[in-house]
Amino acid sequence: MKKLINAPExxxxxAMAGMADAHSDLITVRxxxxxxxxxxxxxxxxxxxxxxxxxxxxxxxxGFVGKGMLDAACPGAVFTSPVxxxxxxxxxxxxxxxxxxxIVKNYTxxxxxxxMAAEMAAAEGIEVATVITNDDVAVKDSxxxxxxxxxxxxVLLEKIVGAAADTGADLAEVKRIAEKVNAQxxxxxxxxxxxxxxxxxxxxxxxxxxxxxxxxxxxxxxxRRRIKIVSAADxxxxxxxxxxxxxxxxxxxxxxxxxxxxxxxxxxxxxxxYNELATIxxxxxxxxxxxxxxxxxxxxxxxxxxxxxxxxDDELTxxxxxxxxTPALRWGV
Amino acid sequence: MHITAxxxxxxxxxxxxxxxxxxxxxxxLDSAIGDADHGVNLDRGFTTVLTKLSGVADKDIGAILKTVxxxxxxxxxxxxxxxxxxxxxxxxxxxxxxxxxxxxxxVAALEAALEGVQSRGKSTRGEKTMIDSxxxxxxxxxxxxxxxxxFVNALRKGVAACEAGMQATTPMLATKGRASYLGERSxxxxxxxxxxxxxxxxxxxxxxxxxx
Numbered sequence: 001m002k003k004l005i006n007a008p009e010x011x012x013x014x015a016m017a018g019m020a021d022a023h024s025d026l027i028t029v030r031x032x033x034x035x036x037x038x039x040x041x042x043x044x045x046x047x048x049x050x051x052x053x054x055x056x057x058x059x060x061x062x063g064f065v066g067k068g069m070l071d072a073a074c075p076g077a078v079f080t081s082p083v084x085x086x087x088x089x090x091x092x093x094x095x096x097x098x099x100x101x102x103i104v105k106n107y108t109x110x111x112x113x114x115x116m117a118a119e120m121a122a123a124e125g126i127e128v129a130t131v132i133t134n135d136d137v138a139v140k141d142s143x144x145x146x147x148x149x150x151x152x153x154x155v156l157l158e159k160i161v162g163a164a165a166d167t168g169a170d171l172a173e174v175k176r177i178a179e180k181v182n183a184q185x186x187x188x189x190x191x192x193x194x195x196x197x198x199x200x201x202x203x204x205x206x207x208x209x210x211x212x213x214x215x216x217x218x219x220x221x222x223x224r225r226r227i228k229i230v231s232a233a234d235x236x237x238x239x240x241x242x243x244x245x246x247x248x249x250x251x252x253x254x255x256x257x258x259x260x261x262x263x264x265x266x267x268x269x270x271x272x273x274y275n276e277l278a279t280i281x282x283x284x285x286x287x288x289x290x291x292x293x294x295x296x297x298x299x300x301x302x303x304x305x306x307x308x309x310x311x312x313d314d315e316l317t318x319x320x321x322x323x324x325x326t327p328a329l330r331w332g333v
Numbered sequence: 334m335h336i337t338a339x340x341x342x343x344x345x346x347x348x349x350x351x352x353x354x355x356x357x358x359x360x361x362l363d364s365a366i367g368d369a370d371h372g373v374n375l376d377r378g379f380t381t382v383l384t385k386l387s388g389v390a391d392k393d394i395g396a397i398l399k400t401v402x403x404x405x406x407x408x409x410x411x412x413x414x415x416x417x418x419x420x421x422x423x424x425x426x427x428x429x430x431x432x433x434x435x436x437x438x439x440v441a442a443l444e445a446a447l448e449g450v451q452s453r454g455k456s457t458r459g460e461k462t463m464i465d466s467x468x469x470x471x472x473x474x475x476x477x478x479x480x481x482x483x484f485v486n487a488l489r490k491g492v493a494a495c496e497a498g499m500q501a502t503t504p505m506l507a508t509k510g511r512a513s514y515l516g517e518r519s520x521x522x523x524x525x526x527x528x529x530x531x532x533x534x535x536x537x538x539x540x541x542x543x544x545x
Contacts, residue, residue, distance in 0.1 A: 076411075077373070077374065078370070080410040080411045082410055083407050083409070083414060085407050108509070109413075109415070112415035112416070112453060113415055139513075140516075144508045145508060146509055146511070197369050197370070200360060200364065204369050205364065205365075219367075219368035220369060221366070221368050221511055221514060222515055224514075
């Protein structure tokens with residue numbers, strides 16, 4: 001499998017070095033423990049916002065560090081939760097005296113590593129609040145699973161909560177808004193291919209040319225089921241129906257529609273999918289007032305997409321529109 | 334018989350070598366029902382552990398095990414880092430500052446390790462995890478110990494039960510961890526965590542048999 005890498009074990013550090021140099025006006029990086037931080041941080045008097053997770057989902061999370069979004073990100077090994085040392089270092093680096101919010105995607109490893117870091121931070125006297133994202137409707141949320149995965153809504157939440165912190169809101173308020181975003185967002189993804197992890201060198205699972213995985217996450221594991229490839233219209237319906245049913249979204253709702261590329265799918269296809277999504281939502285009396293289309297939470301080179309719908313109100317819309325300046329998202333500045 | 338601090342160091346070295354040898358196998362198991370990083374993550378952790386061993390060569394068993402635990406937490410990541418890290422930390426705490434362990438002490442350390450894994454991971458038996466090989470292994474070890482068997486024989490029985498537990502994960506439905514996202518597709522695949530735990534148990538047995 002061809003990749004644009006050097007030695008597999010150096011991928012994360014080399015990418016961090018590349019990002020730091022390319023965006024030196026916005027971010028700096030520190031190694032061992034590895035963290036990506038705002039170049040102008042910590043911002044005194046502002047709640048600090050950190051997240052983190054396995055590498056391989058770029059631009060999430062490092063590409064979202066900067067004004068109006070994350071103050072720091074912790075990149076783990078590819079598809080591997082980062083270690084508590086990283087989150088502790090990040091927490092200390094962003095502490096502006098008003099506490100720190102940890103945004104944690106609901107994966108067993110992330111939950112445990114962030115938990116241990118929060119314990120360590122508390123022991124050092126830093127107030128930490130945690131919000132967990134678990135928007136994936138593909139997994140049944142029950143005592144029979146590890147719970148729903150945190151996927152697309154995490155991107156939207158990081159932006160909205162970053163804006164909330166910029167208003168000077170306190171930690172409890174920032175957490176309230178974060179929990180609201182997670183509660184009002186739902187996602188689902190489908191893959192046309194698996195992905196190839198640098199140290200593995202071949203796809204994580206084999207997917208025949210004429211089949212797709214429905215209900216995939218972002219770590220290259222198989223989805224819930226496999227079906228024959230169908231049109232973009234049918235795939236979009238397969239992803240959108242469970243999302244609409246689950247919240248549920250109703251006629252009269254106003255949403256942010258997020259069509260996310262998993263890394264290996266061209267933008268032209270994402271727009272075809274968005275076109276189908278817009279038709280479905282229009283038919284259901286749901287209006288789309290904001291959109292995000294592109295590769296924002298990826299799974300290396302997996303072909304496919306995920307759809308996230310976030311129910312908006314005035315508060316969330318205002319925070320979404322607020323200025324942001326990070327490597328991956330920039331408006332209002 | 335007694336396990337000394339030196340034996341524990343040898344045990345850690347043996348685990349590290351085994352994990353390195355079996356790295357690709359563990360990764361392959363983790364590709365089927367996971368995200369293909371189990372072997373690589375553990376190998377990274379134990380490679381770092383090896384570099385710390387000379388620093389604890391003259392320390393008590395508790396200190397050695399705690400060093401292994403904190404190193405794993407700081408280097409492995411994923412779910413295995415916190416789980417195996419906690420296991421070694423709790424074993425170290427149970428062992429304390431002794432330089433020699435008898436059979437009952439080893440059992441106590443293993444039980445503390447298992448309890449740590451269960452509470453950190455909020456998991457129990459039957460969920461298709463490392464607990465499903467460790468738990469039965471400790472049960473068999475304790476039973477043989479209590480029946481008066483010599484330690485090496487008791488450990489052999491424990492490791493055999495651990496292996497059986499590992500194999501028994503194959504038909505299980507995963508209700509914890511990443512495999513649980515696959516639902517029924519997790520059935521028919523041996524759990525990577527149960528496998529690495531068995532490899533560690535087997536390494537322990539090899540060292541103890543070598544002492545005899």
